[in-house]
Every structure is written in structure tokens, then in C-alpha cells.
Amino acid sequence: MTLRAQLDALPIPILQAPMVGASSFEMALAVSKAGGMGHLAGGAMAPEAIESAVAAMRARTDAPFGVNLLMAPRAQPDAAEVDRALARLAPWYAELGELLPAHPNEFAPDFESQLAAVVRAAPPVVSFTFGILTADQIDALHDAGTQVVGTATSVAEARAWAEVGADGICAQGFEAGGHRGHFLAEIEASLVGTMALTTLIGAAVDLPVIAAGGIMDGRGVAAALALGASAVQMGTAFLLADQASVSAPWRRSIQSVGDEPTRLTRAFTGRFARGIDNRFMRDLRAVETEVPAYPVQNRLTQALRAAASKADNPDMVSLWAGQGVGLARPGEAGDMIQAWWREAQEASAALQARVSR
Ligand SMILES: Cc1cc2nc3c(=O)[nH]c(=O)nc-3n(C[C@H](O)[C@H](O)[C@H](O)COP(=O)(O)O)c2cc1C
Numbered sequence: 001m002t003l004r005a006q007l008d009a010l011p012i013p014i015l016q017a018p019m020v021g022a023s024s025f026e027m028a029l030a031v032s033k034a035g036g037m038g039h040l041a042g043g044a045m046a047p048e049a050i051e052s053a054v055a056a057m058r059a060r061t062d063a064p065f066g067v068n069l070l071m072a073p074r075a076q077p078d079a080a081e082v083d084r085a086l087a088r089l090a091p092w093y094a095e096l097g098e099l100l101p102a103h104p105n106e107f108a109p110d111f112e113s114q115l116a117a118v119v120r121a122a123p124p125v126v127s128f129t130f131g132i133l134t135a136d137q138i139d140a141l142h143d144a145g146t147q148v149v150g151t152a153t154s155v156a157e158a159r160a161w162a163e164v165g166a167d168g169i170c171a172q173g174f175e176a177g178g179h180r181g182h183f184l185a186e187i188e189a190s191l192v193g194t195m196a197l198t199t200l201i202g203a204a205v206d207l208p209v210i211a212a213g214g215i216m217d218g219r220g221v222a223a224a225l226a227l228g229a230s231a232v233q234m235g236t237a238f239l240l241a242d243q244a245s246v247s248a249p250w251r252r253s254i255q256s257v258g259d260e261p262t263r264l265t266r267a268f269t270g271r272f273a274r275g276i277d278n279r280f281m282r283d284l285r286a287v288e289t290e291v292p293a294y295p296v297q298n299r300l301t302q303a304l305r306a307a308a309s310k311a312d313n314p315d316m317v318s319l320w321a322g323q324g325v326g327l328a329r330p331g332e333a334g335d336m337i338q339a340w341w342r343e344a345q346e347a348s349a350a351l352q353a354r355v356s357r
Pocket residue numbers: 017018019020021022041043068070128129151172175176177178179212213214215233234235236237320321322323324
């Protein structure tokens with residue numbers, strides 16, 4: 001079955017976004033079982049863990065699901081660069097009473113080994129973010145029976161994925177929470193809103209488009225489908241779900257966000273990501289372009305963020321969330337997608353009544 005046919009056959013065309021640090025196996029399972037498509041966040045997982053999670057999903061449901069990998073570049077920073085970055089972080093670690101970490105030997109899981117594990121595990125769908133595969137890598141996934149989704153933040157990135165043989169495009173608009181997936185142009189050229197991006201990519205490539213960014217309820221789902229999307233991918237809307245694995249200070253920040261804006265920051269990880277503003281982001285804003293590129297800074301701040309979460313201190317936690325965060329509500333993930341789908345049906349009926357007046 002083509003990816004388009006698989007998406008068309010979904011009872012509810014909602015994909016739960018893979019979210020390292022926030023989604024969970026239980027969330028993906030609940031969403032797939034409720035008629036949407038759950039997504040395992042494989043980005044930080046060891047190859048064996050990816051294989052066993054896919055096997056566990058298969059054992060628990062016949063419904064389709066996806067796995068996501070982050071295409072982190074192999075990092076080989078020089079020791080002086082790591083020293084400078086650690087020196088900048090030293091006061092923050094000290095404030096929490098934590099020892100400054102030693103120079104890590106590894107900065108991110110090895111992508112090639114993760115990809116080999118996905119080929120062996122052969123999930124129904126796999127999506128990729130931060131980079132692009134070769135045609136040979138896509139052929140290997142197709143031979144295993146897996147459909148390939150490429151994340152694009154611009155029309156050029158969508159065209160590039162179409163050229164190497166991807167089956168679908170996840171169009172990640174500017175509104176999206178978490179990391180930006182851009183990989184061709186610099187950040188300023190990769191900040192198209194979901195409404196324009198979904199429509200532009202749909203016109204540019206003959207592939208199903210999955211719209212992501214700022215979709216928080218059924219009205220957003222209906223709007224994205226009206227723009228021609230085959231499905232939507234929602235992340236921030238799941239952050240308060242029962243199955244979310246967000247830490248207590250992060251959850252509280254989401255619940256109390258009020259009218260506060262989210263911002264893009266490079267300070268936590270060395271790659272631009274959207275989150276609720278906090279002291280770490282504000283204090284490092286002036287030097288955020290100088291911190292080592294992802295995944296180096298991500299690795300160097302990992303222990304700091306973990307310690308801050310443990311200490312219930314939101315000042316140094318990466319509070320990833322999208323522009324729609326003020327609309328996030330608690331609930332059970334499977335119930336949430338069913339309620340959103342009912343809302344989408346109501347929204348489209350109301351729209352139908354309006355346009356045919
Ligand atoms: C907390 C968080 C973590 C995320 N982690 C990932 C990830 O591991 N892989 C990925 O492809 N996208 C990740 N994303 C981005 C989502 O795939 C998606 O683009 C985004 O959530 C859509 O926008 P929304 O948050 O407004 O729904 C993450 C988003 C959030 C909010």
C-alpha cells in the first residue's frame with residue numbers, strides 16, 4: 001500500500017508527533033489504537049531499543065505506526081571548543097550544585113546503526129528530521145516494506161526528498177514546537193508558516209503532505225485538510241496528555257503559559273528549537289550563535305537540564321512547546337484524537353453551511 005493510501009485509510013488522519021523527551025511508547029500505542037498514527041521517537045534510542053519497541057508495538061496492535069530518527073551529523077569538536085562551551089555552562093551547573101561534566105566521548109547515537117535497526121525492524125512508516133537520506137538508503141527501507149516520510153521546512157527541502165524517493169513529506173511550519181528540521185538553507189530561510197508551507201509543498205511535489213505546526217484541535221485539523229494535507233502531525237497538543245513524559249516544571253510552565261510567547265533558541269542544543277522563554281534562554285541569547293552546533297551543545301547541557309528537572313527548577317529546563325501552547329489541554333491521548341476528530345467534523349459541517357449560504 002502506498003503511504004497516501006495508508007493515510008487515506010486511517011480512521012482519524014492525525015499523526016502524534018514523535019517527541020524525544022515528551023512522547024512515550026504508551027502514547028504512540030494509544031493513538032494508533034484509537035485510529036490515528038502513533039509515532040515512536042527513536043532519535044535518542046539505541047538500535048536494540050528501537051528494534052524491541054517496534055516489536056512491542058507490533059505485538060500490541062495491527063494498526064499502522066511510525067518511528068522517527070534524527071539525522072544528527074557526526075560531531076568531532078576540538079577540545080578547546082568543548083572547553084569554551086563548558087566554561088560558559090559552569091555557573092549554571094554550579095547554581096544547581098552539580099559537577100561540570102567531563103568531555104563526552106559520544107555526542108549522539110550513531111545514525112547509521114539506528115537506520116540499520118529500523119531496516120531490520122521494518123515498521124510501517126519511518127520519518128526523518130534534520131537531514132536527508134540517499135536514494136540507496138530509501139531503497140533499503142522500501143525493500144523492508146517501510147514507507148519513508150521526510151521532514152521539510154521549505155519547498156526546496158520537499159523537492160529534495162521527492163528526488164531521493166520519499167513517499168511523503170511532513171511540512172513543518174514555523175509555529176511548530178521543538179527543533180526546526182531545516183537542512184538546506186539557514187534558519188531565516190526556513191521559517192515558513194504551516195498554512196503557506198502545506199499549500200506550497202502540495203503544489204510542488206506529487207506526494208502526500210502531513211501538515212505540522214500550530215495544529216491544536218479539530219479546527220486546525222479541518223483547516224489543514226482543507227489546504228490539501230493528507231493528514232496532520234500534532235506535538236504540542238499532546239504535551240499535557242496522561243501518557244506524556246514531560247517533567248513537572250515543564251508541565252507547570254505549559255499550564256501557566258498564559259499569553260507568554262514562545263521563542264526560537266539555539267542556546268540549549270546548538271540547533272534552533274521553539275520553547276517557552278526562560279532564564280537560560282534569556283541570559284544566553286546574546287551568545288547563542290556561538291555555542292557549539294548540535295549535537296555537541298545538546299550533549300553538554302543534558303545533565304544540566306536533567307538536574308534542573310529533578311530540582312523542579314524551570315529556569316534551566318528546555319521547555320519545548322509550539323506557538324499554540326496556550327491551547328494545550330490534559331487528557332488521555334486516544335480520547336484526545338477522537339475528540340479532535342469530532343471537532344474537525346463539526347468545523348467542516350459549519351464551514352460547509354457557511355460557504356453554501
Ligand atoms: C517537545 C517536542 C519534542 C519534539 N521532538 C521531535 C523529534 O524527536 N523528532 C521530530 O521529528 N520532531 C520533533 N518535534 C517536532 C514535531 O515533530 C512537530 O514538528 C511539531 O510538534 C508540530 O508542531 P506543534 O508542536 O505546534 O504541534 C518535537 C516537538 C515537541 C513539541
